[in-house]
Structure formats: structure tokens, C-alpha cells
Amino acid sequence: MADVRLTSVGKIYAGSVPAVKDISFTVPDGGFCVLVGPSGCGKSTLLRMIAGLETITMGEVRIGDRVVNTVEPMDRDIAMVFQNYALYPHMSVYDNMAYGLRNRKTPEAEISARVAEAARILELEPYLKRRPRELSGGQRQRVAMGRAIVRKPQVFLFDEPLSNLDAKLRGAMRVEIKKLQRHLGVTAVYVTHDQLEAMTLADMLVVMNQGVVEQIGAPLDLYERPETVFVAQFIGAPPMNMIELTPTKGLPAGLDGVAGLPLPAAGARLGIRPEHLGVEIDGDARIETRPGDVRLALTVEAVEAVGAETYIHGRLGGDGQMIAAREHGKVLLPAGTTRTFTARREHLHLFDLATGRRIAH
Amino acid sequence: MEKRSYFAGKLLPYALLMPQLLVTIVFFYVPAGQAVYQSFLLQDAFGMSTQFVWLENYQLLLSDPGYYQAMTVTAVFSVAVTTLSLSAALLLAVQADKSLRGAGIYKTLLIWPYAVAPVVAGVLWLFMFQPSLGMVAGGLRRMGVDWNPYLNSGDALTLVVLAAAWKEVSYNFLFFLAGLQAIPKSLIEAAAIDGARPTRRFWTIIFPLLSPTAFYLLTVNIVYVFFDTFGIIHAVTHGGPAGATTTLVYKVFNDGRAGGDLGGSAAQSVILMAIVIALTAVQFRFIERKVNY
Ligand SMILES: Nc1ncnc2c1ncn2[C@@H]1O[C@H](COP(=O)(O)OP(=O)(O)OP(=O)(O)O)[C@@H](O)[C@H]1O
Ligand SMILES: [Mg+2]
Numbered sequence: 001m002a003d004v005r006l007t008s009v010g011k012i013y014a015g016s017v018p019a020v021k022d023i024s025f026t027v028p029d030g031g032f033c034v035l036v037g038p039s040g041c042g043k044s045t046l047l048r049m050i051a052g053l054e055t056i057t058m059g060e061v062r063i064g065d066r067v068v069n070t071v072e073p074m075d076r077d078i079a080m081v082f083q084n085y086a087l088y089p090h091m092s093v094y095d096n097m098a099y100g101l102r103n104r105k106t107p108e109a110e111i112s113a114r115v116a117e118a119a120r121i122l123e124l125e126p127y128l129k130r131r132p133r134e135l136s137g138g139q140r141q142r143v144a145m146g147r148a149i150v151r152k153p154q155v156f157l158f159d160e161p162l163s164n165l166d167a168k169l170r171g172a173m174r175v176e177i178k179k180l181q182r183h184l185g186v187t188a189v190y191v192t193h194d195q196l197e198a199m200t201l202a203d204m205l206v207v208m209n210q211g212v213v214e215q216i217g218a219p220l221d222l223y224e225r226p227e228t229v230f231v232a233q234f235i236g237a238p239p240m241n242m243i244e245l246t247p248t249k250g251l252p253a254g255l256d257g258v259a260g261l262p263l264p265a266a267g268a269r270l271g272i273r274p275e276h277l278g279v280e281i282d283g284d285a286r287i288e289t290r291p292g293d294v295r296l297a298l299t300v301e302a303v304e305a306v307g308a309e310t311y312i313h314g315r316l317g318g319d320g321q322m323i324a325a326r327e328h329g330k331v332l333l334p335a336g337t338t339r340t341f342t343a344r345r346e347h348l349h350l351f352d353l354a355t356g357r358r359i360a361h
Numbered sequence: 362m363e364k365r366s367y368f369a370g371k372l373l374p375y376a377l378l379m380p381q382l383l384v385t386i387v388f389f390y391v392p393a394g395q396a397v398y399q400s401f402l403l404q405d406a407f408g409m410s411t412q413f414v415w416l417e418n419y420q421l422l423l424s425d426p427g428y429y430q431a432m433t434v435t436a437v438f439s440v441a442v443t444t445l446s447l448s449a450a451l452l453l454a455v456q457a458d459k460s461l462r463g464a465g466i467y468k469t470l471l472i473w474p475y476a477v478a479p480v481v482a483g484v485l486w487l488f489m490f491q492p493s494l495g496m497v498a499g500g501l502r503r504m505g506v507d508w509n510p511y512l513n514s515g516d517a518l519t520l521v522v523l524a525a526a527w528k529e530v531s532y533n534f535l536f537f538l539a540g541l542q543a544i545p546k547s548l549i550e551a552a553a554i555d556g557a558r559p560t561r562r563f564w565t566i567i568f569p570l571l572s573p574t575a576f577y578l579l580t581v582n583i584v585y586v587f588f589d590t591f592g593i594i595h596a597v598t599h600g601g602p603a604g605a606t607t608t609l610v611y612k613v614f615n616d617g618r619a620g621g622d623l624g625g626s627a628a629q630s631v632i633l634m635a636i637v638i639a640l641t642a643v644q645f646r647f648i649e650r651k652v653n654y
Contacts, residue, residue, distance in 0.1 A: 053550050074555070078554065088552075099552070099565075
């Protein structure tokens with residue numbers, strides 16, 4: 001077993017701008033690290049540098065106690081699951097899983113034992129003789145997993161392994177992958193742009209944007225204390241509301257209770273998650289105001305009730321910016337009504353307007 | 362899922378097939394039928410009278426040692442040309458696929474030979490290898506190689522094999538390159554992670570995935586070697602020396618055009634046709650089954 005240690009890793013593709021810049025972090029042995037970020041931010045590039053499929057332009061990648069910058073992929077003791085699964089189409093499921101072991105001259109008896117074990121864990125036993133094209137998407141995905149686990153590598157690398165599956169199967173496989181990784185105790189680095197996958201799988205979440213790391217931490221820490229506006233809006237759905245507060249321009253209409261906040265002279269952004277905006281329903285005093293709370297007067301424009309919760313979209317102060325709120329249960333406010341939504345002081349996030357960085361308050 | 366189309370009338374499918382059928386009938390079945398008919402006829406030396414002789418032309422042919430020599434030459438020639446042009450094309454395609462930058466120029470240069478007419482290709486090679494004037498021949502002579510395709514039958518065969526293979530390389534190259542580029546890069550990467558070094562990767566992943574392409578090319582090349590190399594042989598050696606480069610198709614021409622034996626020539630072309638049809642059928646039956654995945 002091994003940890004994965006990146007030190008100031010950078011990548012410049014020939015003749016283009018840097019794809020990855022100065023990234024350092026360590027995935028502890030047995031940890032599950034998820035790289036998440038918008039399309040083109042360099043997640044795959046970073047993963048492929050760990051795999052040895054891309055050269056490392058700058059910095060150092062270490063697996064266990066070895067610097068692997070110039071080590072061939074096959075000698076890094078890793079296994080990778082690709083987005084398109086990359087199964088060998090001319091080989092049976094059995095041969096697909098056995099291929100890596102055969103290349104390493106594993107005795108045939110041990111190969112069949114290991115493949116049988118993987119097939120049992122992944123419920124692939126009935127399909128061992130089939131070709132990949134005779135399998136469903138979910139089964140192919142499991143074969144790709146099987147191919148990774150039979151080799152008993154030190155590190156699993158995943159590049160959006162579930163993005164070709166439908167939502168239901170994706171949910172099921174997500175649970176499977178997590179279970180399998182815990183059971184085998186293998187260090188994992190997992191790339192996705194699906195934040196639900198990221199939040200549920202990761203012990204360690206790395207949020208990337210335009211080739212740099214925005215923030216690293218446990219998923220809930222990132223949710224509760226995003227260090228930048230980017231992270232704040234990337235993690236959580238619907239995304240966090242951001243209200244620009246520039247003292248010189250005057251505060252937006254309909255916003256009340258921000259006087260106590262430590263606003264820098266240059267201005268700030270106030271972030272409030274939709275789920276932290278509570279609304280009073282017809283005089284029932286569920287929300288007692290406390291000092292420091294921020295109150296928003298929203299004129300309702302759209303209400304989306306999905307059963308367990310309701311999303312309310314309204315304009316701040318009647319004609320200001322759109323704000324989203326998320327309420328428990330059914331909250332059927334008619335469009336056009338104006339209500340006061342309250343956010344607790346401890347749920348407020350404040351970011352520097354110029355740098356986008358978090359301001360303590 | 363099977364896709365089926367349903368036509369309203371019974372005639373529409375035939376109408377749609379008609380152009381294709383017409384071309385096949387006019388350019389294949391009619392001449393083929395004529396050849397079969399011709400092969401039963403015997404003309405006198407002056408073309409004055411024609412006689413229906415049933416299988417006599419075939420009997421004569423099968424008792425002619427020159428015909429068996431032509432068969433052997435064809436066998437050697439076709440195996441050599443096909444092997445050479447396929448393997449050279451595969452090698453070039455693999456190199457081009459590796460370094461895709463510059464592959465554009467590389468591709469264009471490699472495609473040229475295909476645009477060259479067989480006779481011209483033959484003449485080009487003849488120029489290079491002509492014993493007294495040719496550049497390559499001069500080089501060979503200086504290296505102490507006794508090179509003379511006019512007298513030495515081995516040299517002559519080598520020369521036509523080279524010329525014929527060279528011309529076919531571009532076609533094969535294009536198909537191999539397209540085949541290589543159709544293999545997802547992630548498969549090769551997966552194999553690399555799975556511990557296969559480049560040579561093993563080639564033989565266990567790339568080559569099997571290319572085999573449908575290779576099979577198709579094999580069929581096309583065999584047909585090419587059997588029929589299309591006529592112009593090259595005619596330009597380079599005229600089938601000589603002493604019939605060393607007279608392939609079946611060249612003999613058809615030689616006996617019919619030059620020798621005036623139309624009946625015998627027709628009988629030869631019927632046999633040639635039968636051989637090619639049989640070869641293609643065998644390929645489809647036995648090889649295709651293996652390359653299917
Ligand atoms: N082989 C390459 N040559 C040149 N530039 C590349 C190459 N591969 C990726 N890039 C560039 O590097 C940047 C990062 O790409 P990368 O594939 O790592 O993004 P990603 O985060 O995985 O995106 P996605 O979620 O869409 O897969 C992009 O701007 C991309 O255009
Ligand atoms: Mg990617």
C-alpha cells in the first residue's frame with residue numbers, strides 16, 4: 001500500500017498554455033481523493049500524470065517512497081479505469097481481466113483464482129466467456145473494475161468511470177466503488193465533474209479550476225467553509241447565492257442586517273446557500289430573529305415543488321438579482337408575493353470582492 | 362437490434378438494385394460468358410475459320426509445361442508481392458501513427474505511388490534497375506552484385522515483385538493507417554498500464570484489432586496481383602527471361618494477343634477466374650471467421 005504525493009506538479013502541453021500549474025497535495029495511504037472541477041480544468045491531465053500516460057513538465061510525483069516521474073506506467077503499480085472502459089474488444093471478459101497478470105508472467109493457476117475472485121465480488125461470473133460488446137454498459141464498467149482489482153495495485157486511478165451510465169446505475173456503482181475501495185484498502189484518485197459523486201466518494205476533495213487547486217479538504221469542510229467564491233459556487237446545488245456588497249455604491253434594496261458584517265472598503269460578496277434561507281409560512285413564527293441575522297425581502301417568481309423540498313426563486317427587493325431558496329416540505333407561495341427570508345449569522349459566507357477569497361467574520 | 366426496411370411495392374428493391382446489376386452484367390457476366398464460349402473454340406492461324414472443339418483447348422493447356430511454370434511463377438509472385446506490400450505498408454503505417462505530426466506530408470508522399478499507372482510504375486523501376494543505365498543497378502554493380510534482370514530469372518522476378526509491391530504499398534498504407542487511428546488511444550494506454558511493452562502491445566492488441574483491415578487488404582491484394590500487375594510485367598520484363606516472370610494473366614495476354622491463340626487464351630482466363638473466385642471464397646470462409654470479433 002502506498003500514499004500518493006504531488007509536489008509542485010505542472011504540465012504544459014507542447015505549444016500551449018499550462019494545463020496544470022503548481023499542484024501539491026498528498027493522498028494518504030488508503031485514502032479516497034476526488035479531483036473535481038469544471039470541464040477543461042486539468043483533472044484528467046493531473047490523473048494521467050500520476051498514471052504515467054503524460055510526461056510531467058514540472059514538479060515531482062511520488063507513489064509510496066518512490067519518485068515515479070520517469071517510471072513507465074506498468075512499473076508504477078497502479079490500475080486505471082477509463083471513462084470509455086477501454087476493454088479489449090477481441091478478448092473475452094476473462095481474458096480482459098487476465099491480460100495484465102499474463103503480461104507479468106503470473107502462473108495460470110493463480111490467474112484463474114484471482115479472476116474468479118474478482119468475478120465473484122463484481123458478480124460477473126455468468127459473463128466470463130462473453131466479449132465486451134455482448135455486455136451492458138454497467139457490466140462493462142464492472143469488467144473495467146475487475147481488470148483493475150485483479151492486479152492488486154497500490155493505487156486505483158479513475159477518470160470519470162461512471163459518466164456513461166444512467167443516473168440510477170451511477171448511484172449504485174458509486175456505492176459499489178466506495179465499498180470495494182474500503183474493502184481492499186487501496187489508495188484511490190478519482191476524477192469527476194459530478195459534485196454529488198465527489199461529495200459522497202471523497203475522504204479528500206480537491207477542487208480545481210483552470211489548472212490550479214482552489215481548495216483541498218474533507219467534502220463537508222469544503223461545503224461549510226469554502227475558501228473561495230469558486231468553491232462556494234461549485235459545491236452545493238443549487239449553487240450558493242452571491243450578493244455583491246459595495247459600501248460606496250450603497251447596499252442592494254431588500255437586504256437587511258448586514259451592518260454588523262466586517263466589509264472591506266473595496267467591497268465583498270455575501271454568500272448564502274439556498275438551504276440556509278428560511279421563510280415564515282403564514283404567520284407561524286418558525287423563525288425567531290436573532291441579532292446578526294440577515295433578512296432578504298424576496299418577490300417570488302417561480303416555485304418548484306419536488307415533494308420533499310421546494311425551491312423558491314425570487315427577486316431581491318422586488319427588482320434586484322435572483323435569489324434561490326430551498327425549503328423543507330411543501331411551501332407553495334403564489335408568484336408575486338413578497339416574503340422575508342432569514343439567514344443565520346453563522347451561515348453567512350463573506351468573500352473579498354477583488355480576490356474572491358474568504359473573509360473571516 | 363436489427364434494422365429492417367420495408368418497401369411498399371415489390372418492384373422498388375429491384376429498381377434500386379438495377380444500376381448495380383447492370384454494371385455487373387455488362388462488365389462482368391457478359392465478358393465472362395464470352396470468355397467461356399471462346400474457350401470452346403479453335404481458330405486457325407490466320408483467323409479465317411473457327412471451329413467448336415469442346416474442351417480441347419483445356420486439354421492442350423493442361424499438357425503444356427509452360428502453363429505449369431506460369432502457375433508456379435504466379436504463386437511465388439503473388440505470395441511475395443502480397444507479403445511484401447502488406448508488411449511494408451503496416452510498418453510505415455505504424456510509424457506514421459506514432460508520430461502524427463508530419464504525418465500529413467508523409468501520407469501524401471506515400472499515396473503518390475497509387476496514382477501512378479502500372480506501366481509507368483514498371484518503367485520507373487526499370488529505369489532504376491536497368492543493368493547498364495539504372496542508378497540502383499550501377500550501385501549494385503559497384504557493390505559487386507552481378508545484377509541483370511534481362512538474363513537472370515531470379516533478378517527479373519525480384520524486380521517485378523518490388524515494382525508491383527511498391528505500387529500497392531500506398532493503398533495498403535492508407536487502410537492500415539485508418540485502421541490504426543480507429544483504435545481508441547485508451548486501449549493502448551490500458552495495455553501499457555496492464556504491463557504490455559510496445560512489441561507485445563502490438564501483437565496482442567493492435568494487430569488483432571487490425572485483422573479485419575488486413576483481411577480485406579489481403580483479398581484486394583490477391584486480386585491485384587493476379588490481374589493488375591500485367592502492365593508492370595509487360596513494361597519491365599515482357600514475361601521473360603524464358604518465362605520466369607510470365608504469370609497466368611501475362612500468359613493470357615501473350616498467348617492471345619501475341620500468339621494469336623484466342624481459344625487457348627480464353628481457356629486460360631476462365632481458369633484464372635476460377636482460381637481467383639476459389640481463393641476469395643476460401644479466404645472468406647476460413648480467415649474471416651478468425652478475424653471476427
Ligand atoms: N494532448 C493535449 N494536447 C494539448 N492540450 C491538451 C491535451 N490534453 C488536454 N489539453 C488541454 O489541457 C487542458 C486540461 O485538459 P483536461 O483533459 O485535463 O481537462 P479535464 O479537467 O479532464 O476536462 P473534462 O472534464 O472535460 O474531461 C484543456 O485546456 C485541454 O484543452
Ligand atoms: Mg477529463
